[in-house]
Amino acid sequence: MNMTIDRRGASKVAVIDGEGIVIADVQDALDLMASARYNGDAHKLLIRKANITEDFFELRTKLAGDILQKFTNYEVKLAVVGDFSGYDSKSLRDFIYECNQGSRFFFLSDETEALDALHAAD
Numbered sequence: 001m002n003m004t005i006d007r008r009g010a011s012k013v014a015v016i017d018g019e020g021i022v023i024a025d026v027q028d029a030l031d032l033m034a035s036a037r038y039n040g041d042a043h044k045l046l047i048r049k050a051n052i053t054e055d056f057f058e059l060r061t062k063l064a065g066d067i068l069q070k071f072t073n074y075e076v077k078l079a080v081v082g083d084f085s086g087y088d089s090k091s092l093r094d095f096i097y098e099c100n101q102g103s104r105f106f107f108l109s110d111e112t113e114a115l116d117a118l119h120a121a122d
Helices: 026-040 063-073 090-101 111-120
Strands: 002-008 011-017 044-048 077-081 105-108
Touching (some): 002 026, 002 111, 011 111, 026 044, 044 111, 063 077, 077 111, 090 105, 105 111
Parallel strands (some): 011 044, 044 077, 077 105
């Protein structure tokens, strides 16, 4: 896993890039948040959908809720970049829509759009 910091003024986004699954469970998410804070002084994260376990996108597992609750507790914002059109779950589509209406979590198809959303969120 590689982490780079995208800066715009005082805003810092830790951009996670790597092969395979980076977030498989709640502890992985906590470790990633800690790493971003320690190594990059960043409280905003961008990660690719491919780096998150598919269980996250099965809402009945409650993994997404558990992970996003940790991000909320530690005041870390998150953008997940990828193609979400392949999911038929209305619940997941609604979940993604609701997240994208706020300023804490984003599920977007374009990295530039995700960085813009994170840098604008304070």
